[in-house]
Amino acid sequence: MKFSELANKIFLEVIVKYHHINTVDQPFENKYDKDDHLLEHLLYRKCWIDTVQWHYEDIIRDPNIDPIAALALKRQIDASNQDRTDMVEYIDSYFLEKYKNVTVDENATINTESPAWGVDRLSILALKVYHMNEEATRANATETHRTTCKKKLDILLEQRVDLSTAIDQLLNDIEEGSKYMKVYKQMKMYNDDELNPVLRGEK
Numbered sequence: 001m002k003f004s005e006l007a008n009k010i011f012l013e014v015i016v017k018y019h020h021i022n023t024v025d026q027p028f029e030n031k032y033d034k035d036d037h038l039l040e041h042l043l044y045r046k047c048w049i050d051t052v053q054w055h056y057e058d059i060i061r062d063p064n065i066d067p068i069a070a071l072a073l074k075r076q077i078d079a080s081n082q083d084r085t086d087m088v089e090y091i092d093s094y095f096l097e098k099y100k101n102v103t104v105d106e107n108a109t110i111n112t113e114s115p116a117w118g119v120d121r122l123s124i125l126a127l128k129v130y131h132m133n134e135e136a137t138r139a140n141a142t143e144t145h146r147t148t149c150k151k152k153l154d155i156l157l158e159q160r161v162d163l164s165t166a167i168d169q170l171l172n173d174i175e176e177g178s179k180y181m182k183v184y185k186q187m188k189m190y191n192d193d194e195l196n197p198v199l200r201g202e203k
Contacts, residue, residue: 002164002168003167004122004163004164004165004167004168005045005080005169006039006043007119007122007165007167008122008126008132008160008164008166010032010040010043010047011043011047011122011123011126012032012126012130013044013152014047014051015029015047015051015113015126015127015130017031018048018051018052022053024059025057026055028048030044030045030048031044036180037092038094039094039145040091042087042091042094043091043119043123046084046087046091046119046120046123047080047123047126048105049083049084049087050084050123050124051082051127052080053077053080053081053084053154054124054127054131056073056076056077057077058072058076059073060073061103062109063099063199069132074177075106081155084120087115088117088119088120089116089183089185091115091119092114092115092117092181093116093183093185095114095115095116095171095174095181096183098182099174099175099181102174102175102176103177104177104180105177105178108177108178108179108180109178109179109180110179110180110182111170111181112182113169114182114183115167115170115174115181116182118166118167121163122160122163122164122167125156125159125163126158126160129156129160130155132149132153132156133153135149135169136150136152136153142172145182145190151167167171
């Protein structure tokens with residue numbers, strides 16, 4: 001099975017699982033054991049974070065949301081973004097370990113993004129596909145709405161094929177040594193007590 005096939009399969013499992021209860025505060029349980037299925041474990045966790053955050057973003061756009069609740073939710077979104085970035089780094093660490101003994105070609109090139117950031121986009125795309133399909137088939141929507149959403153869904157599905165192909169090709173190139181990985185750890189400043197002047201108490 002190609003990597004993208006595995007990733008897309010797991011992402012759908014996560015999204016369907018989430019919607020059984022369909023609430024952001026439901027408990028999380030990873031169906032893949034970390035010791036025996038590390039990659040699957042990481043992909044499952046990554047998409048769960050993205051799925052919960054997708055619904056956070058829906059809730060906070062409610063024009064009637066209580067301002068105090070909105071502020072609390074903004075903090076949850078900030079924490080979720082940090083978790084999302086952390087998971088990208090964990091997935092990249094997996095690939096770095098997997099390909100650490102590859103002999104890199106003299107003329108090897110670097111990609112514009114690491115494999116895990118491609119995975120991040122693939123996970124978000126899985127959510128777009130799922131929810132656009134809901135809209136394209138929603139019984140109480142107008143025929144015009146469903147038709148418009150079906151056209152958007154077709155584009156999203158094509159995009160997923162292209163992105164999946166690109167990720168698989170990148171991993172193949174890294175494995176063969178024609179491309180190499182170079183990962184820059186996150187350097188976010190707004191969550192850091194020392195780098196954000198507001199957090200360190202400066203006016």
